[in-house]
Amino acid sequence: MNNPSQSGLNVGIVGATGLVGSMMLSLLAERNFPVNRLRLFASPRSAGNRLSFAGKDVVVEDASAADYSGLDVVFFSAGGSTSKALAEKVAAAGALVIDNSSAWRSDPEVPLVVAEVNPHALRNIPKGIVANPNCTTMAAMPVLKPLHEAAGLKRLIASTYQAVSGGGLEGIEVLRKQVVAGAEGCAALAQDGQGVDLGTPEKWVVPIAYNVVPLNYVLGEDGYTEEELKLRDESRKILELPDLRVAATCVRVPVFTGHSLSMNVEFEHPLSVEAALDMLKDAPGVELSEVPNPLDATGKDPVFVGRVRRDPTVINGLTLFVSGDNLRKGAALNAVQIAEVWLSQKG
Numbered sequence: 209m210n211n212p213s214q215s216g217l218n219v220g221i222v223g224a225t226g227l228v229g230s231m232m233l234s235l236l237a238e239r240n241f242p243v244n245r246l247r248l249f250a251s252p253r254s255a256g257n258r259l260s261f262a263g264k265d266v267v268v269e270d271a272s273a274a275d276y277s278g279l280d281v282v283f284f285s286a287g288g289s290t291s292k293a294l295a296e297k298v299a300a301a302g303a304l305v306i307d308n309s310s311a312w313r314s315d316p317e318v319p320l321v322v323a324e325v326n327p328h329a330l331r332n333i334p335k336g337i338v339a340n341p342n343c344t345t346m347a348a349m350p351v352l353k354p355l356h357e358a359a360g361l362k363r364l365i366a367s368t369y370q371a372v373s374g375g376g377l378e379g380i381e382v383l384r385k386q387v388v389a390g391a392e393g394c395a396a397l398a399q400d401g402q403g404v405d406l407g408t409p410e411k412w413v414v415p416i417a418y419n420v421v422p423l424n425y426v427l428g429e430d431g432y433t434e435e436e437l438k439l440r441d442e443s444r445k446i447l448e449l450p451d452l453r454v455a456a457t458c459v460r461v462p463v464f465t466g467h468s469l470s471m472n473v474e475f476e477h478p479l480s481v482e483a484a485l486d487m488l489k490d491a492p493g494v495e496l497s498e499v500p501n502p503l504d505a506t507g508k509d510p511v512f513v514g515r516v517r518r519d520p521t522v523i524n525g526l527t528l529f530v531s532g533d534n535l536r537k538g539a540a541l542n543a544v545q546i547a548e549v550w551l552s553q554k555g
């Protein structure tokens with residue numbers, strides 16, 4: 209990897225025109241990340257467009273044709289296939305790659321890092337690539353880590369409530385269109401119980417507006433979806449608990465931004481509600497809330513946790529609810545935090 213210059217780092221963003229890429233641009237400015245030069249990349253469709261950073265226009269480059277030499281850190285948020293195709297090439301050119309996609313998360317030579325939870329994993333980056341977790345998994349980790357340290361995490365049962373912005377700009381547009389199309393029909397539904405016609409479903413298997421979609425992404429092993437398996441496999445890797453038992457149901461809901469999880473957590477040892485709350489109030493990246501909800505979480509850095517109560521179905525268990533901004537902590541913020549930790553570890 210290159211040695212960043214004194215005047216700051218040469219930073220790249222692949223997927224700069226997308227939802228996560230735009231958030232990354234805002235956060236680099238908001239957090240005063242030491243940027244010397246910024247280069248922006250996207251698909252050939254956007255090449256030549258201009259985006260603004262620190263009061264200056266930056267021309268978007270075609271990611272597939274670009275020369276990546278001279279960059280210190282490159283953030284990727286352009287989907288798994290783009291990361292698979294380009295991340296190794298960019299790392300070989302000398303940059304640290306911080307990848308938001310799922311392309312490298314299960315690679316044993318690629319650290320999968322939540323900044324507050326396992327920053328130590330950044331001490332060894334054999335491929336020059338660091339993976340940022342899935343946005344749903346990310347919301348759970350800062351909450352589960354301190355509870356695990358106190359009582360030993362044994363089993364997790366989770367149901368998610370995932371915003372449409374998890375499906376990028378397209379997800380937002382699909383919900384917007386269906387909300388508008390269904391508004392009058394919904395008034396009729398309230399009056400006479402008749403169904404609402406939202407037209408042919410787009411992006412998800414059934415309409416997302418005025419609905420919930422419990423088949424969120426393609427099916428993987430044993431009837432679980434890829435998203436549900438990511439929650440299991442990424443939690444195991446981040447928490448360093450290879451045998452952690454996880455059963456998840458991931459559901460897309462008509463919320464624009466903010467992912468939530470209802471979690472039943474079983475522990476090896478007793479953990480009272482009071483002790484858990486006491487720990488969570490001081491946990492980095494976590495804020496207690498009486499009613500965690502995605503609207504309140506939107507635009508905020510921490511994940512919000514509340515409704516903490518004993519799970520009476522197991523000997524040592526808690527039930528709780530978490531909401532976090534999937535575009536900030538769930539994606540762009542954690543990626544920038546990884547770069548900050550990496551930089552501080554370099555000294």
Ligand SMILES: NC(=O)C1=CN([C@@H]2O[C@H](COP(=O)(O)OP(=O)(O)OC[C@H]3O[C@@H](n4cnc5c(N)ncnc54)[C@H](OP(=O)(O)O)[C@@H]3O)[C@@H](O)[C@H]2O)C=CC1
Nearest residue numbers: 223225226227228250251254285286287309343374376377
């Ligand atoms: N949204 C979320 O909550 C999360 C997203 N992520 C990851 O980030 C990625 C991007 O998400 P998001 O920003 O929401 O998606 P968007 O659909 O909003 O943006 C996609 C971005 O990828 C770019 N892109 C698409 N195809 C290519 C290509 N072949 N070469 C280069 N760039 C390309 C697009 O460029 P163009 O404008 O030119 O088409 C655009 O900049 C996801 O695929 C996922 O891997 C991770 C965690 C959470």
Ligand SMILES: N[C@@H](CC(=O)OP(=O)(O)O)C(=O)O
Nearest residue numbers: 308309310342343370374375
């Ligand atoms: N799957 C996430 C978004 C995402 O892009 O996930 P991943 O980075 O694991 O592909 C969501 O829907 O809400």
